[in-house]
Structure formats: structure tokens, C-alpha cells
Amino acid sequence: MKRKDYQIITNNPLVKENYDRVIFVDGGFQDVLIKTRDLVHSGYKLISHPLGASIRMFFSPYRSILITDKADKLDMEHVEIIENSIVSYKKQMDHRKPDEANSKDYACIDGELLKSALEEHERLSI
């Protein structure tokens, strides 16, 4: 049985089109992080890490993050992860702009990485 205990916070139009359980953010990567932070502070937990695994994905205009579907009590470890992620993102993008010229490819890879994250979540039965 497919797990349904997640929500996707995303600004990626491809993800909005292809998935249910989406909280769509009309904005940039940083806005997705901020929306995630707000929800983590309200007791939602991170399922996937807010950041990518390679520098290039920091330059992506799009980001999709998995969080739980229900609020629970505040988890300081998750708060720390999302806050550190925002600091990291801002530092990395200090001088740079998101790579809009390749936005279509970033949307595709963000979607692929989300798919992998969901498959990984599916394999971890709780």
C-alpha cells in the first residue's frame, strides 16, 4: 500500500501538475525553504532534507521538499536543520542568481529527485 503520510512543498510547476498532496509556493527556492520553516515551527516534521546534495542544485529555480501530513510536537532537530539550510542557501546565493536559463531541466531533475525521495520514503515503513 502506498504511503500517504506526506505533503510536498514545492514551487515546481511539473510537480504541481503530477502529484497530489502539494502545497504550492508561488515564488523561488528560498520561498519554499521559508514555507517549510514555518510549517516545521508549527510541528510538522521534515521527511526529506531541505537541501540538495550538489552545489549545482543550489542554483535551481525549483525545489520540492517532503514534510509530514500532520502537525506533532515541535522537534528541535528538525528546526535546526531547516534554519541551517536557509543560512546555507542564502550564503551560497549571496552573489549568484538562480539559473533561469535552464529552468526546464532543473524542473525535470527536481521532479526526478523528488521521485527518488518518495521511493526511499516508501521503503522505510514506520
Add this chain to the structure above:
Amino acid sequence: MKLELRRIHIKDIQFGNETVVKDGILTINQEELVNKLKEDKRIKEVKVDLARPGEKVRIIPVKDVIEPRVKIEGEGNGFPGVTTKMAQVGSGKVNVLYGAAVVTVGDIVGFQEGVIDMWGEGAKWTPFSKTYNIVVDIKPVEGLAPHTHEETVRLAGLKAAEYIGEAGRNIEPDEVLVYEMGSHAEESKKYPDLPRVLYVEMLISQGLLHDGYIYGVNSQLILPTLLHPNEELDGAVISGNCVAACDKITTYQHQNNSVILDLYEQHGKTINFLGVILTPELTTLEGKFRTCDYTAKLCKTLGADGVIISEEGYGNPDSDLLMICKRLEKEGIKTVLITDECSGWDGMSQPLADTTEEAVAVVSTGNVSHVIKLEPADKVIGDINAITTLAGGWEGCLKEDGSLQCELNAVIGSTSEIGYHNCTVKLY
């Protein structure tokens, strides 16, 4: 296990009527190589080009780098589980075309950068400016899904390295390196007083363009696993990464993993080297917790006194690196971390996306945000459009004279987190 890496020193490369090595000169039959690769019907076009150290040549966007070799004795020629049938690697004799490298170029996505400059400022930063490069540019048939496209280019590079490596089969080597290590029981009996050291090598394991493979198994699907160091030196681990140019571990760097070689060098002298634990860097937090717990448990079970941990990539893997460090230090196992840092243009910002007080011994392999200037090339091999992606992405990064400014993160292997690169460190 006993592995002989028999290095044939390559001093030049050229095209010719047959693929042979003579007097240190590697000649490649271009047509035969192209036909071999085009046996894969997913490939529409293959262009082969050569790049020598010092030439004003830029290669972009690089997907992988592979060392051409041939196994002349023992099981498992090539890359078992990927391009050849399954075999237990790590023992036997391997002839290595040392100084040559197969470089695959393939723009799977438009934002790939990954540059190798063979001359000037750019050459200073990448170890692959010093190798004689056979550049294989792969164009697949139309309409391939991104996963299939990535796989096609990945396999083509490995096959090209196997084909070229075959030229070394009957050549006498210039030097022979021997790597031999017995079971833990045997080695501990030999060196009862030396501290036992494990190497934890982390691999990005997160999906398309962010994968690694062990005997063909996608590392996303494994629990941390123990390898004899010879297995990695003999082709058990390959790269499926595309977009972390500066700090991805290319297949070549797995085949020549500097951490393994350095630990081997100290084995029996200052340490008892227990082997390599390959640890996936997963995406989910639950996955990360499981992986890090499991890695620490393996280190403890194997009786390690100290552990060297190398990261791959930047961003969410920083969390794994520090979680492993924390768990080990709490168990009384000493750790040394190897990572690059992202500390801004001036090098003054916090270097990692995460931190922990237990991380007291950290080796930095360079600042990925350091800005360098690249002169225009006489010749570009690969995709000329990728040059725009290479440039920094800020006002004024493309100059009128055709030179450009980019951050080190665009240069292949420039901040290698296993230390296979040109930077050195200062002790603080």
C-alpha cells in the same frame, strides 16, 4: 587479497590504424572505438577527440573520467555487474595505461558544467589537465528518457575505457604497485599494537545524476557495506554523478582513491587499515539516521580505534558527515573528516551546511566558492553552449575579451573530497 597495479606510463596519444601502445605512445583506432560504442543502439553519434596537457583546449560538460585498464590475471576484467559479468574483484594483475584517461562528455541536462582546461589558470585546478585525455562525446538517439540517457553515456565511457585498456594487455609495465592485505585476524596478529583504522567513504545516493554504483548495485538501495580496499581499486565502484563537478568522485578517482592509497601506505607502519565502508548519502532524514547508526555500528563491531570519513557533494550530505562523526566520537572512536567547504568568495563564511562540536579534526579540500578567471580556449571539445552555464551567473562574469569568471565548483575534481586533486592544506 593481492592486487598488482602494473603501470604502463603513457607519454602521448594519437589516432592511427590500430589501438596499440608502443614506446609509451597510445594510438587509437578511432573508427573501431566508435563502432564498438555504437553497438549500443541508443547511441546515435560518437565523436572522439584527444586533449594533451598544455594544449589550449577546454572540455565541457564532463560527465565522468575513467582510467583505461585491462586485467591480465585474476577474475573480473572491466566493471563487473555493470559492463561485464559478475566477478569478485580485488585480486590479480591489472595493466594500467597510467597517464591516460577516458573523459566522457554528454549534456544530459542543460545546466551541466564540469570543465577541464588543459592549459593556464584552469589547468592548475583540475588533476585531469595532466592526463592524456581521450574525450568521448556521446549523442544518443532522440527521445530517450533522462535516466536512460544518463545510463547510456555512463556505460559508453566504461566500455571505451575497457576497449582502450585492452591495448595494454601484452605490454611490460614501467612500475608495479602491489596492494596486499589479509583478513582482519591475520593483520591484527601481524600488527597487534597498531591502532585499527577504517575508512568510511560516503557516496551521493539520491536519484538521477546523483548516484553511485557498487558492483552495479545503485547505492541508494544498500545499507552501509564493507569492502576490501582492493575491490575499489579494481573497479567495484563507479560514478553516476553528473552535477557536482568539483567534488563528485569520478570513476577514475575511485580506481585511484587517494585515501585508500594513503592508508595502505601507512598500513603496518603507523596503523592497521581495516578496510572501506561505503555509506550512501540518502535524501530522507529517516534514511540518514539509519545509515549513520549503521555505519557507526559497523565501525564499532569491527573494533576501529579511528575512522577517516570522506564526504561526496555538498548540502544535505553535510548532515550525514557530522552525524557519523558524532556517533563515533560518542563511542570513543576518533574521527577525521575530509570535506570541501563552501565559505563564500572571501572564504570567511561558515564552511558547512551543518556543524557539531565533536568535529575537531577536519581536513578541508578547498573552497568551492573561490572565484577563478578562465581565458578563452582555442578549441572547445563538447558543447560550446555549456560555456555560458560555466560562467558564474552574476553581473560581469563574462568579459568582453571572451574570458570568464567562475567559481571552483564548476571545475572537475577541483575540491575532491577524497583528496585526489591539486590543492594542499595548511595545518591550523
